[in-house]
Amino acid sequence: MTKNEKKPQSDLLYETILSLRDLDECKKFFQDLCTVAELRAMEQRFEVALLLSDGMIYNDILERTGASSATISRVNRSLQYGADGYQTVLPRVKERQRSDGKL
Numbered sequence: 001m002t003k004n005e006k007k008p009q010s011d012l013l014y015e016t017i018l019s020l021r022d023l024d025e026c027k028k029f030f031q032d033l034c035t036v037a038e039l040r041a042m043e044q045r046f047e048v049a050l051l052l053s054d055g056m057i058y059n060d061i062l063e064r065t066g067a068s069s070a071t072i073s074r075v076n077r078s079l080q081y082g083a084d085g086y087q088t089v090l091p092r093v094k095e096r097q098r099s100d101g102k103l
Contacts, residue, residue, distance in 0.1 A: 016029075017029070044065055044066070044067050044071065045067075045071060045074075045075050047065050047067075048061055048065055048067050048071060048072055048075045049075050049078070049079060049086045049090065050090065050093065050094075051064065051065070052072070052075060052076055052079055053079065053086070053090050053094075058072050058073075
């Protein structure tokens with residue numbers, strides 16, 4: 001990249017996220033960046049991804065999370081055919097939960 005080329009704005013956002021130092025900074029940043037509904041939707045999709053990766057069936061996930069079948073299906077497609085973002089982080093989250101005694 002030459003010095004006259006600009007980074008895409010999306011890179012700036014992701015680099016900013018990577019610069020957050022702790023959970024408190026992260027929460028504050030996302031509370032400013034997103035609406036409450038957007039945050040809840042992302043939190044719900046991530047919970048659905050965790051449950052799907054644990055082998056839970058759609059009806060149980062729907063009952064537990066309140067997510068629609070369309071949301072569950074969309075998350076499942078991302079798990080199966082997405083960019084491997086979930087596949088990258090889910091093992092880390094599960095390991096942290098095990099070490100924290102939450103699993």
